[in-house]
Amino acid sequence: MRYTIVTETYPPEVNGVALTVRELERGLRARGHEVEVVRPRQQHREREAAGHLLTRGARLPFYAGLRFGLPAAGRLRRRWRRQRPDAIYIATEGPLGWSAMRAARTLGIPVATGFHTRFDQYMRDYGAEFMQPVALAWMRRFHNGSAATLVPTMELRAELERLDFGNVVHLPRAVDTRRFDPAHRDEALRARWGVAPGDLAVAYVGRVAAEKNLDLAIRAFRALQELRPDARFIWVGEGPELAAIRQANPDFIYCGLQRGDSLARHFASADLFLFPSLSETFGNVTLEAMASGVATVAYCYGAAAEHLRHGLHGAAVTPHDEDAFIDAACRLSLEDAARRDMGDNARRAVRSLRPAQVAADFDAILEGIARRRSLVDVHAAIA
Structure with missing residues (x-):
């Protein structure tokens, strides 16, 4: 299968989203899939590594060390017309993520999203509590445009379903117990x-x-x-x-x-x-x-x-x-x-938590949305 991961943060940035995305990428590659990562360029002269498409980005205001990706819908449409992914995983809800969602929708490519960050709760922590409902509505609209919203706990799945998020799927996390010992x-x-x-x-x-x-x-x-x-x-x-x-x-x-x-x-x-x-x-x-x-x-x-x-x-x-x-x-x-x-x-x-199992579960979710999309296309062609 050919998968694309879209993310606005990636190592050497150190945060939970960046590290989780890299592990998911490595897990899919280890299972024999072709994986492309779309992410912002982190340094002015950074060169593209194999399997990575670098886009324009900018520094996140008031948060040193983090960046966000600028919209790239046109570039992504052109690229995905030439090399169409079977499924896309969008890990972040920033401008790059939104533009990837629009490009995928235009081309009929199935998308799963990852719910990694509680931006609605961040509003309170940064003195803008009045913005929480707006942030929540923005996140709900983004994730409800996908075939599946992946969450790491059953608790979060229940909470998002209560908040009218649809197609919420539990993808458990693991830890590398060989490294952390x-x-x-x-x-x-x-x-x-x-x-x-x-x-x-x-x-x-x-x-x-x-x-x-x-x-x-x-x-x-x-x-x-x-x-x-x-x-x-x-x-x-x-x-x-x-x-x-x-x-x-x-x-x-x-x-x-x-x-x-x-x-x-x-x-x-x-x-x-x-x-x-x-x-x-x-x-x-x-x-x-x-x-x-x-x-x-x-x-x-x-x-x-x-x-x-x-x-x-x-x-x-x-x-x-x-x-x-x-x-x-x-x-x-x-x-x-x-x-x-x-x-x-x-x-x-x-000790029983294995990153390889997380990769297998992630693979199954992406393959599932890809196959469902293929069936829809077949039925549409017959009709």
């Missing part, structure tokens, strides 16, 4: 953090941005620090809020952006992971922490609702209950043996 714990790295044997390393990994609810992580750490003066707070990631947080909290350890094996070492070298976000469609870092054998405190939605069992793998807290989140962080900071057992349990819980 407790065996990558690095005592030398912990020593560079100033964490002695027996001390507590608390970590946050992810974008340092308003939508991640990071004030709660800071308050939770300050509360547990009163109980564990040996605790250090390790921050892995970059984002628009980093400078302000760094200035207000100079005692935290800031490790910057980490990738690949280095990221795995940072995860595995922590003792407790705090993830207070309420704006995720999934939250890949929750699975990465669990695979790394690290007890986790997170709100019970997204990946935590699907995989993190309260009291067994860490704490899955009722969403928006900030006191419960802080209490859980404090309690786990004091229970060294129980916390280590939770990390071991978490590792075992995710």
